[in-house]
Amino acid sequence: MSVLTSLAQLEAAAAGIAQPLATVRHCHLADHPLVMVPLKLAGEAAAPLAVMIGSDPAAPALLAVPQPRNRDLRFAFAAELAQVVLKHIETHHGAVEDLPPAKDGTERIRYTDAPQLLVPNRGGVGFLRMLGRSTRFRRTDGPYAVEPSVPVLGRWLTWYTDRHDHPGSALLMTMTEALRLHWATGQSSLEDGNLAALLGWIAPPGGMDGPAAAARAEDPVLSPPAGPVTDPGFDNEVLAPAIAAFDASGRDPRAEERVRRVLEGQLAPTWELMWRAVEVLRALPEGASVPARWERDRDSFTYFHQTFGEAYPQARRDSPVRAAKRLHDMERAQDAYDAQRAFDDPLVMAEHRLNGLAFGGTVTECDPTRLDESGKRPKLRPHLRVGTEDPVRLDPGTEVCSAARPGLKGRVVSVDGASVLLELTGGLGRKLTPEPGSVPGVGARVVFTSLIPGSFGPSRFPDKENTPWTHGGPPADYEPTDEDAAEDWS
């Protein structure tokens, strides 16, 4: 949050409609994402109640558990869900594309696409995480055998939810977070957690303004919650009697149909909202670095898909080395993501300008052929003076680059109240005169920033076998046990 975002919120509150926080779309949006709207039973850690799922807005599938406390019905649900999810995964990764071999000569491939999952909110991700955790250790033989697809689903869900923690990843996205990245509403972040209210501010239904649409969204009868937690009123008045009738009827199909129907009524409005939100996001032009981030996602997907058969289910807890590496990867991804968004989007760059880490203005003086002759050989070091009203907080000597062309690098020479003197150091060509067009001329509008994309290099971590004693020494290899497979799910 910053004053800039706060200002957008104030404008939204005054105007009665959401205001943009971004001018481009900062997330990848698949042509056919798999939308999932899960519901769980209140009070339970991960008792699935229902999910509405599909990649065609007009043809959602409804999977439901007529008695969520029944273990067999839960596993039947997990098997059904596995069928849909695994089929989507296998049909949406595109072809295999050969890449130039790695430095050590190993072959590299990448799928041309990757399956994208969309859920309404963070709670949905948490639920999928729990569902993954409660199914990935199951065995397909022995006393507590489950359908072969169930542990496979568990491992995929675990992988997707882990990937969701990765900044900038679009493999599993929540709609509320995706929308909030692009719009500010006239309500608080707490209220923005309600998908219907949030979308109500961004794209209110005909004849309404943001506040009216949001008020309507807060009525659980008109607008059922987007899950995974259901409305208590619905639980007590509608769902509980339906489930009781199912129990009393001795699992009569008509009673089951009744449970499904009431759950469908809770899910259908959110299903509509999800696809409307997809449309709203699609209307934004894609940011320039979105394809590059999606390529990382495809790499990650390719690796997991290719090694799936050889690997064990993910351990309950990360080993110390793996945890440290994962944290480091996430920090790097966050750094790159923040920088990339700023370069893609002047509105995000404006945040950095407000903080004094970037500045924009008009070139007032330009010496494109200035040479630095203090060393043995002369170097091309053009001077550029940029007039700016921004509150610049950059010390002399700070490295900066151009927001429009990050290859154009320079160094701050001096900052006075209304202008910054820069010495350009890179992106000018190899000769002692700059390449035509590389130095902005007098009158040109420029933005320079101290953000340098990709400045956060990878670190080296020890192998698992060399885990230092400070971190408990090398951990025992994880092997799933019978106990894991037979774990209660009650």
Next chain:
Amino acid sequence: MTDTAPALDLDRLRGATPPRNHDARTIAALTANPGCARRGVMDAAGVDKDAVSRTLGFPAPFGQSQFAITRGNVFEAQVKADGCAELLTLLRDRLGLAVPEVSYDDLEVVAGNEGRELRHARTRRLLRRALDSGEGTLYDHPLLRLEIAGQVAYLEPDVIAFQIEGRFHIVEIKSFAVIDGQAEPSQVAAAARQAAVYVLALRRLVAELGHPAERVSHEVILVCPENFSNRPTVTPVDVRPQLAVLERQLARLTRVDRIVAELPEDLSFDLAGALDEAVRAVEARYAPECMSSCEMAFFCRDEARACGATGALGRSVRDDLGGVDSIGTALALADGTLEPAADLAETAAQLRTAARLRAEALQSAGQGTAPDGAGLGSVA
């Protein structure tokens, strides 16, 4: 205790309805927004805020699903069955406590009477004996008292006080799952805040009985279902940070009698009276966080929005605006139509820069900045 003049005033404030007891949830929530006079007064007077908000047309959405209630009750009954047999096994095996012979006293009902003074007296009596003799192990449903903003509140903790080696521990049974040693952080935090209230109240009681307060441990024992099963697991939780916050906030709480003294003399929250006016007479300090803990939140939110308060957009927005309380003022400062007073000059300058940068960025991206041109009204 200060059961003096203000208590009478407070009874009058409440009108004809009987007082509501505080529970640890309301006290823990009180410390979340200590500056709110409306909440302070209504809680101190034991006003039924749920009824008030419903009468005002802003019912609080704090319903609970019967599935969650059933699950919680079943789990609690299971842990407490047979004189807390399962709990004792856990305390012995998991925490390695050498629990010798065990006694179990339920303090919920005293000779068929549920009067709170009586129940509190019994709690006192039994605890005094336990403290003096070091005997007695489990005390279920103790009724405790805590002074809040000059008023005595009774606490009905759904917990067990557990004594071992001369020290008391609070045992709190919760039905959220601990999965691979981790639970939902927000739920653990809420449980720890509540437990801290009980620890504090029990410590005050122990001190009143002439024993060192440290005989109540700062380590509470959380009992939760393990993984996806119904099997309980115990986790010791250190609530010292929560205790420190609680003690500081309780000490800082605006003295309710001082607020009451400034209110109109005939003010009453009687449901049949001029309720709306009465509630508005006491100043609220709304923040979106109120939604999760205060029954009045929807009413206060409506009020805050109606007067364009920046706080309705969230604490971070109010903080970013450095003391500008009104949306209209902030926007006028941003577009330069309002000259800031000296103390707001810095905020105003930043707002103006922000407005200029926003406009510039939106323009360079080819979008207008007209207020009604934003959003995506046409998509629907």
